[in-house]
Amino acid sequence: MLFNYKYSGNTSISNDANETAMSFAPDALRDPTFFVGKLNKKIAFREAISALHDVVVSDLRYKPKDRAEYKAWAEEQEKLWLGEYMAGFQIEQVKNRIEEIRNDLKEIYREKDRVLGPFNKAKLRYFDYLYKNDRDAWMVLDPVITVHPDELFFECFSQDESSYGKLSCNYNVFTEINEFKCGTTNIDYSAELYGEFQKIRGYKDTSFKIDPSGFEATTTNEEVYKEVKIDLPDSWVRGFLQVSAAMTLPATTFELHPMDIFSLCQYLRRFKETTGPRALRFILAPGQPVRLVIEPWYETLTFHRSIYTGAEEKTIRIWGRRRLMILERLIPIAKSFKVVLLGSGLPSFFMADLGDMTFTLGLSGWTTNDWSKAGNFDLMAPRGNVDILTKQKVFSSLKETWFASAADIAKKSGLSSAVVSSALTAYTQAGRVIYDLKQGLYRVRELSQDPLDFSALRFGSEQEKIANEFIVQHLVKIATKIENDVLEIKGKVRTKNETFSTLALIDKDQRLIDGSCECAFYQSNKLKKGPCEHILATRMMLQNNTVKVAAN
Amino acid sequence: MKLIKQSKLFFKEGKSDKVYEIDLCELSANEFLVNFRYGRREGTLKEGTKTPAALPLDKAELLFAELENEKRKKGYQTETEVFMELPSLDAVNPDTKHGAILQRLQDAIVGKNSFKTEWKASRVIWKAGMLDLQEAIPFIIKLATRGDEMQTYAALYALTKMNATTAGPLFTALASNVRQKEYITNLAFEGLLTIAAADEQQKISNQLLEKLPDEVRHAVEAKDMELLETTLYQHTADKAIAYFTTLYLLAKVQPQLLPVLGNVLKTWAYKPPFFKHIRAIYKLAQLRNDAATVAILAYGFEKQPAMFRRTSSLDANHKQYLAVIDETVKVGAELRNKESKLAFSQYTKMYLQKNSVDFLESTGERADGSAYVKLALHILLQYKEKDYTIAEEKPLSDYGSYDYQKKLYSYVIMDYPECSNSLLLTTILFGNDPGRQLQANLRFITGKKTVTSSHYYYNPANINTATASTGNNPGTTGDSGGSVIDAAKSIFKSLFGKKEAATAPPAPVPLQQSEFAPKHIEDPWARLELYPEDWDAKPQAYVQLLMQAEMNRILLFAYLRLKAHPLIEEIIALFDERSVLQLLNRPFDLPNQFGFEIVKKEERQFAEKPVFIAQVLAANSENARLWAQDLVNRNAELYLNDIDFVLTLLFNVVKDNKNWISETLHKHQFPVERIQAILGKAIAELLHFENTDFNNLQAKNAIDRLVLIAEGQMERLSWAMVEQLLSSALNANQILAVKILLNKTRNTPATEIPMSLTNSLLLSEFPEVRDGGIDLLNQYPDHFMVEHIQLLMNLTDAADEKVLAAALNIMRKLLASQPRIGNTIVPHFAYALMRKEKFEGAHVLLNEFLVNDLKPYWNSGLQPKEITKLIHAQYRISHLAGYEILKAYSDPNRFSLRQIISFGSHEILAIRQWCWNYFKENVARIREERNQSLTLLDAKWDDTRAYAFHFFKTAFTEADWDPDTLISIVDSIRPDVERFGKEMITRFFKAEHALDYLTKLSEHPSVNVQAFVSSYLAAYTKDQPELLQELTFYFRSVLTRVNKGRVAKDRIFDFLYQESLKNMETASWAVGILDDVSAQSTIQDKAACIAILTKIKTHYPELDMHLVIKN
Structure with missing residues (x-):
């Protein structure tokens, strides 16, 4: 999916001994949105925005070691070893000859190093230079800033397509607010900014502005505008929308003491598991302290100062726990953490209450969204059918006030609140509205200038789309059994011409670890290109009921 | 309750005499009822309703139609049909062909069979229709709705063909019945249109119009054929053409639709969803004798590939994989499906090819020869040169079959005549040639033989002997003297195995051609075509072929026949200039030749028309052009004094003529007033041209020639004319405008030409125009240029190297005479270097100018801000230029410290070093602005930081440091700077500042600094x-x-x-x-x-x- 931005100049933060001036360059292609003010809660803001930065750069995907060089060396060495071994059978003369040749070879290598040395060094330096100079190319999507009549919030999504960060600041965070205009815009963002944020101090005068000057017509001759074209993977955008959509689902909530997060992070920092399962298991009992079981050691942390107030007993497992370490910086300034869990393997949210600011960390079900997790939950499925006209009516009603609760809109527009909710959920899924978990409001936030092509994002892959059709048309039948901690799903998928027998194996981390099918795609690719639509359908059938429960 | 539609049906048979009435009533908006009454005619009727609850209109109409069909199936019919008197058959002899048909019809009504063979009713009806048996009409009307759909269809077809005016009610009933199949309603409409009077036709066509999509309907009603065509193409691309047959029905009363429909039909693929309509339209076209449409489709059946190969019978139960739709389907079931994805199998293709040949031939058999010629003509016009195949010998297979006894490979060699795979073409042009035999694969051969070879792969060089020649295979034709048609007949018979032998028409009488035409060698004068006498009766068909056909073989046919025609002289006399030109302009040799022959014949008469000669000079025929050139050469005065001749000549685009025209125009002396007239008219013409490639080419030629004859007169043209030319649609007009401008400046001062005009010339897409612009630019005097320096500076953005070079040259010249403009220009160049270059090498040119020619103005013309921007621009060449300027800048103190420090992070070492030097040489200023200068410590480059550490350690004394500055060093996020800061704090620590350090550093986010702070904690707090x-x-x-x-x-x-x-x-x-x-x-x-x-x-x-x- 291609995104185009046009920034007037760069975002700049200038620091000296007495003052700090932050000036964010907004996207000039979008409707003018700006804000000019001074920071009041400086240190807290610094810590919170640094945590947001941690979300932007977070990438916890598994990166295999690059062993190419070792392999090349080993191959070379193998010949030598073989030669030596063979020499053991030969007479002295051959040994001498080998020694001679080896010396010659050494000489040649040395000469080669001498000749090529400067070149190699220069090459290395060049790559270093590229690395430093082009670091911005590592950024994915610049953060989105939204200015609303009651608050201002930043949103971002991580590189590994799994964590979502939102920092909302109400206007107490600022003093001397000069001018602002509500709306949403992207801001120019670079890795260097993080360093500059660190220089914010309580004793320095700190101004904060989303620069309005970029929207004025300029007549100078230089190239003022920096045009950026970013080709975001569809999966990235989809992940972002999935997490946003998850916020609108009903959930289990409880509060944690900041030191509970400390204990959790501390445990994770101390121990690193080598085998799965790698889940966190929240054990919730009404009136009891929240307990947390850390797999695979099954170590229990009991949070005595955090009492679960819900009505029924539950155990919820979540994965991708190392992402929680993003919250570390917030521990000293947070009053408490509110945890919102949708269910096992579903997205979860951790909201740090920082007084006038709220930091929301949204986590997708897993850190990596590869094929083994595909077809797990369909968060993008439409919930309730609302016709386009009604949807637009609801949206324009929301746009008048920028934010409102579903009930308010229902009252204003005279529609039933169920219809309003479904319409707003559809807009959330399309990235045009966001649900404010803290206040229970819907807020207008257009992720991009032009509405996203929702149909292209509805499914992660073509296979998933077909698999979903199988499910909708009731063409899938499954039977399950558990053997050696592995869930075995046997399925029959009836297609137009044939019926395929499928098998999907799910491990304790709910990953699809193996599968088989009779179709041509599987026969020629096995699982190398991901599962075929039939295996996916088998897997989705298992989750079908779970999602139904979650959605209703 | 309002009655919307009523159907009264009657039944009379023996004693039974019943009536059945169906009503469709409107209760309220969108609530409808279907009621019925029935009983004995003229008795009291019983009432009933089919709708216990009211239904919406579409559902109610379905119910109505269903009920009507049900009753019709049982033999109920409208009043006229029931009480129509059947003619008595007493006087008819059942042994004659007509009598037998009538008898069979009678039998079908009564339900018995008085013949030995059993015929389906539909077949009898069809036959009656084909024989145009007017007496059968009442029978057919009776039978129409009493059988299956095939019977209804056959009845409608026959009735329409016979123009049965009495069948009106039947047509109306079936046309408005929503339950009927589409092909039946279509045919019913066709019937209605055929028999209706003019006013009724209007009503029916309104009904049809309502079935069309809005945009199509609008186009038809507005008679906007262009809009209609684009809409139809769009719908074709979207595959939304469900209404197409309706449109064709409408074409019966609105014949202007036909050419548009024909064009669209030609683009269609013979696949679903199009094929259904192709078939329907084909049938309707045959019924209407619409030669043009039949020809288009018949040609399509022949040339379009079959969509798929069916390998099993239609009722087979097993599936077949079809690559064309990438599915495995039961073919028969799929074809019967309403939304079938398949159509046009190889069998359908063959059937339809056969059908089109049959139709062609039966048209010819009928008395009216002109109908045949019309159809044949239209078919021949469909063929393109690429359809032509040469006569050749080829083996059936390149691999021989092995004979174990002879130990040799044998091959069957086929002798293919020319156009052997064009069935219709061969039928029309060679239908009377007994040498051509039709194969089962619908290809023609003139003979075949078997040869042997010792090689398994066919190679003509290795052939041993021609063992046997099986020239005319008696097995396939039975009669070696038979014509192609006979061969085709027998092939089709074996293909489809229908029992139609009894009704086979007598073969056309073959002409006695065998004595003129020995086999294989075609005598061009032999009359091999079918129905030669029909052709000769309409010689204008030959002319039309010459005018329009697009295959040389067909043209040859037309040419030879026309030349041999007894009336050739009269025909030639009918040709006027326009039609001769048409012939001369055809891209084929034969029409050109024929056209030239006509011209030669009336040479004197034609030569008197200068405009005609000028047009001949632009014609495709080279002979004609040479003839015309010769004429002009001989009598230049006559022609060149004719203004229209000269004008036409100016716009001539034939390449071979180019030199000749130039020479001729050059040689001739035109009087001044004539030149002006020519110039005026030519420009008027040019101004009206649309901007197309061809027009641009024409205009360029014309402009070249105008310059040749009228250069001297151009300066007299007005400014308004130049402006008009510049703003006209045709791009090439700019070239002329420039030519005029340049001419004008010869006598008038250049300053009269507005600079903006020159500017627009310089931005033109034509190199000629830009060159002209440069010429103009060079003619401006210096003082004028200085006044318009802004426009000149804007030329540094030019996308053309020549223009930029010209602009730079002028500036160079100006600088020599008017040095004060230097300061104005310099910043502009700095900015130009920051922008992306418009063509490769632009930056190099700009840089050269900035560095070499503008050097004296660097100090006076450039602000530090601009230099800084230049140094930090995106391009390496700008960095280097910036550095050159920086080095030579006389007063570096004008730079702010922030700017200087930014140079310390620059990629180019020299620039960084400049920054270090500045620090070294201006310690006093650095001290003064130490808050600002400390940011050098945060530079990106290690060497700059190392220098900064060294500098601050050595150049600053204890007195220069205060807690704020020290803390701001520690605030850096670089570990080395932080370390340096801590070191400096410890070195210059004073107890009275301890609390300051403590509180301020306590806010530092780094762990190291926090630990550092903790060491002061116990002592000072x-x-x-x-x-x-x-x-x-x-x-x-x-x-x-x-x-x-x-x-x-x-x-x-x-x-x-x-x-x-x-x-x-x-x-x-x-x-x-x-x-x-x-x-x-x-x-x-x-x-x-x-x-x-x-x-x-x-x-x-x-x-x-x-x-x-x-x-």
């Missing part, structure tokens, strides 16, 4: 409870560091332990922190917290905390 409040964030932050800062944590615990016991205020503050921190699970820190809290609790039991001490 003890006994100051009011200060501790300010440090709350620091304490909390350190104590909640996960797995980090052990030393700092321990120090803080220790400090808290010491301080909190000193006074209540501190204790209560410490409890706030410790109480929170104690909620962790790390045993060491938890224990430390509990220990301190226990102490505090024992000291100040009234303080509130989570810790409870028991006993």
Whole structure:
């Protein structure tokens, strides 16, 4: 999916001994949105925005070691070893000859190093230079800033397509607010900014502005505008929308003491598991302290100062726990953490209450969204059918006030609140509205200038789309059994011409670890290109009921 | 209740005489009822309803149609049909062909069979229709709705064909019945249109119009054929053409639609969803004798590939994989499906090819020869040159079959005549040639033989002997003298195996051609075509072929026949100039030749028309052009004095003529007033041209020639004319405008030409125009240029190298005479270097100019801000230019420190070094602005930072440092700078500043600095409870560091332990922190917290905390 931005100049933060001036360059292609003010809660803001930065750069995907060089060396060495071994059978003369040749070879290598040395060094330096100079190319999507009549919030999504960060600041965070205009815009963002944020101090005068000057017509001759074209993977955008959509689902909530997060992070920092399962298991009992079981050691942390107030007993497992370490910086300034869990393997949210600011960390079900997790939950499925006209009516009603609760809109527009909710959920899924978990409001936030092509994002892959059709048309039948901690799903998928027998194996981390099918795609690719639509359908059938429960 | 539609049906048979009435009534908007009454005619009728509850219109109409069909099936019919008198058959002899048909019809009504063979009713009806048996009409009307759909279809077809006016009610009933199949309603409409009077036709066509989509309907009603065509193409692309047959039906009353429909039909693929309509339209076209449409489709059946190959019978139960739709389907079932994805199998293709040949031939058999010629003509016009195949010998297969006895490979060699795979073409042009035999694959051969070879792969060089020639295979034709048609007949018979032998028409009488035409060698004068006498009766068909056909073989046919025609002289006399030109302009040789022959014949008469000669000069025929050139050469005066001749000549685009035209025009002396007239008319013409490639080419030629003859006159043209030319649609007009402008400047000062005009010329897409612009630019005097310096500077953005070079040259010249403009120009160049270059090498040129020619103005014309921007621009060449300027800049102090420091982070070492040097040489200024200058420590480059460390260590003395500056060093996020800062703090530490350091550094987020701060804690903050409040964030932050800062944590615990016991205020503050921190699970820190809290609790039991001490 291609995104185009046009920034007037760069975002700049200038620091000296007495003052700090932050000036964010907004996207000039979008409707003018700006804000000019001074920071009041400086240190807290610094810590919170640094945590947001941690979300932007977070990438916890598994990166295999690059062993190419070792392999090349080993191959070379193998010949030598073989030669030596063979020499053991030969007479002295051959040994001498080998020694001679080896010396010659050494000489040649040395000469080669001498000749090529400067070149190699220069090459290395060049790559270093590229690395430093082009670091911005590592950024994915610049953060989105939204200015609303009651608050201002930043949103971002991580590189590994799994964590979502939102920092909302109400206007107490600022003093001397000069001018602002509500709306949403992207801001120019670079890795260097993080360093500059660190220089914010309580004793320095700190101004904060989303620069309005970029929207004025300029007549100078230089190239003022920096045009950026970013080709975001569809999966990235989809992940972002999935997490946003998850916020609108009903959930289990409880509060944690900041030191509970400390204990959790501390445990994770101390121990690193080598085998799965790698889940966190929240054990919730009404009136009891929240307990947390850390797999695979099954170590229990009991949070005595955090009492679960819900009505029924539950155990919820979540994965991708190392992402929680993003919250570390917030521990000293947070009053408490509110945890919102949708269910096992579903997205979860951790909201740090920082007084006038709220930091929301949204986590997708897993850190990596590869094929083994595909077809797990369909968060993008439409919930309730609302016709386009009604949807637009609801949206324009929301746009008048920028934010409102579903009930308010229902009252204003005279529609039933169920219809309003479904319409707003559809807009959330399309990235045009966001649900404010803290206040229970819907807020207008257009992720991009032009509405996203929702149909292209509805499914992660073509296979998933077909698999979903199988499910909708009731063409899938499954039977399950558990053997050696592995869930075995046997399925029959009836297609137009044939019926395929499928098998999907799910491990304790709910990953699809193996599968088989009779179709041509599987026969020629096995699982190398991901599962075929039939295996996916088998897997989705298992989750079908779970999602139904979650959605209703 | 309002009656919308009513159907009264009657039944009469023997004693039974019943009536059945169906009503469709409107109860209210969108509520409809279907009621019925029935009983004996003229008796009291019983009432009933089919709708217990009211239905919407579409459902109610379906119900109505269903009921009507049901009753019709049982034999109910409308009044006229039922009470129509059947003619008595007493006078008819059942042994004649007509009699037998009538008898069979009678039998079908009564339900018996008085013949030995059994015929389906539909077949009898069809036959009656084909024979145009008017007496059969009442029978057919009776039978129409009494059988299956095929019977209804056959009845409608026959009735329409016979123009049966009495069948009106039947047509109306079926056309409006929504339950009927589409092909039946279509045919019913066709019938209605055929028999209807003019006013009724209008009503029916309105009905049809309503079935069309809005945009099509609008186009048809507005008679906007262009709009209609684009809409139809769009719908074709979208595959939304469900209404197409309706449109064709409409074409019966609106014949202007036909050409549009034909064009669209030609683009269609013979596949679903199109094929259904192709078939329907084909049938309707045959019924209408619409030669043009039949020809288009018949040609399509022949040339379009079959969509798929069916390999099993239609009712077979097994599936077949079809690559064309990538599915495995039961072919028969799929074809019967309403939304079938398949159509046009190889069998359908063959059937339809056969059908089109049959139709062609039966048209010819009928008395009216002109109908045949019309159809044949239209078919021949469909063929393109690429359809032509040469006569050749080819083996059936390149691999021989092995004969074990002879130990040789044998091959069957086929002799293919030309166009052997064009069935229709061969039928029309060679239908009377007995030598051509039709194969089962619908290809023609003139003979075949078997040869042997010792090689398994066919190669003509290796052939041994021609063993046997099986020239005319008696097995396939039975009669060696038979014509192609006979051959085709027998082939089709064996293909489709229908029992139609009895009705086979007599073969056309073959002409006695065998004595003229020995086999294989075609005598061009032999009459091989079918029905030669029909052709000869309409010689204008030959002319039309010559005018329009697109295959040389067909043209040859037309040419030879026309030449041999007895009336050739009269025909030639009918040709006027326009049609001769048409012939001469055809892209084929034969029409050209024929056209030239006509011209030669009336040479004198034609030569008197200069415009005609000019047009001949632009014609495709080279002979004609040469003839015309010769004429002009011989009598130049006559022609060149004709203005229209000259004008036409100016716009001539034939390449071969180019030189000749130039020479001719050059040689001739035109009088001045004539030149002006020519110039005026030519320009008027040019102004009207649309902007197309061809027009641009024409205009370019014309302009070249105009310059040749009228150069001297151009300057007299007005400015308005130039402006008009510049703003006209045709791009090439700009070239002329430039030519005129350049001419004008010869006598008038260049300053009269507005600079903006020149500017627009320089931006033109034509090199000629830009060159002209450059010429103009060079003619401006210096003072004028200085006045318009802005426009000149804008030319530095030109996308053309020549223009830029010209602009630079002028500036160079100006600088020599008017040095003061230098300061104005310099910044412009700096900015030009910051922008992306418009063509490769532009920056190099600009840079050269800036560095070499503008050097004296660097100091006076450039601001530090501009230089800084240049140095930090995106391009390397700008960096280097910037550096050159920086080096030569006389007063570096005009740069702000921030700008200077930014040079310290530049990629180019020399620029960084310049920055270092500046620091070294301006220590006083650096000291003065130390807050700003310290940011050099944060430079991106290691070498600059190393220099900065060294510089600040050596150049700054203790007096230069204050806590604020030192702290701001530590604030850096680079570990080396932070370290340097800490080092400097420790070196210049003064106790009186300790608290300042402590409070300010406590806000630092780094672990190292926090540890650094903790070392000052015990010494400088003890006994100051009011200060501790300010440090709350620091304490909390350190104590909640996960797995980090052990030393700092321990120090803080220790400090808290010491301080909190000193006074209540501190204790209560410490409890706030410790109480929170104690909620962790790390045993060491938890224990430390509990220990301190226990102490505090024992000291100040009234303080509130989570810790409870028991006993």
